[in-house]
Amino acid sequence: MLDIGFPELLLVTLVILLVFGPERLPEVLRTLGGWIGHARRSFTSLKTELEREIGADEIRRELHNSRILEEAKKVRDEIENAGEDLRASSKEVDELMRRRMAALQAEDQAVSDALPDAVADADADADSKSKPPEAPSDPDLAPEPPAEESERADSELPSSRDSRP
Numbered sequence: 001m002l003d004i005g006f007p008e009l010l011l012v013t014l015v016i017l018l019v020f021g022p023e024r025l026p027e028v029l030r031t032l033g034g035w036i037g038h039a040r041r042s043f044t045s046l047k048t049e050l051e052r053e054i055g056a057d058e059i060r061r062e063l064h065n066s067r068i069l070e071e072a073k074k075v076r077d078e079i080e081n082a083g084e085d086l087r088a089s090s091k092e093v094d095e096l097m098r099r100r101m102a103a104l105q106a107e108d109q110a111v112s113d114a115l116p117d118a119v120a121d122a123d124a125d126a127d128s129k130s131k132p133p134e135a136p137s138d139p140d141l142a143p144e145p146p147a148e149e150s151e152r153a154d155s156e157l158p159s160s161r162d163s164r165p
Contacts (some may be wrong), residue, residue: 016028
């Protein structure tokens with residue numbers, strides 16, 4: 001606080017004694033002590049009130065922060081639960097997709113096993129249709145129609161084989 005040593009106190013006491021005199025000196029010192037005591041009490045009460053307010057503010061901040069932390073923890077838990085649910089759903093979808101792909105592959109295999117000749121014939125037909133036939137100069141050298149057309153033509157005509165014994 002104030003850096004007042006003994007020589008300074010002695011000087012202040014001498015000035016007060018000369019100004020007020022020895023008769024009024026006890027009364028002046030009593031009044032001065034009352035003022036100093038009142039200032040100390042006021043300062044102490046102000047200090048305690050400020051500490052109480054600061055402490056209350058700190059407590060309010062701590063409570064507010066703890067509420068925020070609790071809410072953040074709840075949100076984090078909800079996000080983690082949602083992530084676990086999403087992972088489980090993803091695994092279920094993956095399993096369903098694998099099953100569906102296996103079923104489609106089995107179906108494709110069954111179809112390709114059942115119709116290998118039809119696919120080969122269709123490929124041959126597609127190749128023959130994509131190439132334009134060359135016109136023969138001699139009608140006796142004309143190409144024979146494809147096997148399917150000749151069979152169809154034979155089935156439409158009365159067969160001589162049916163009339164044989």
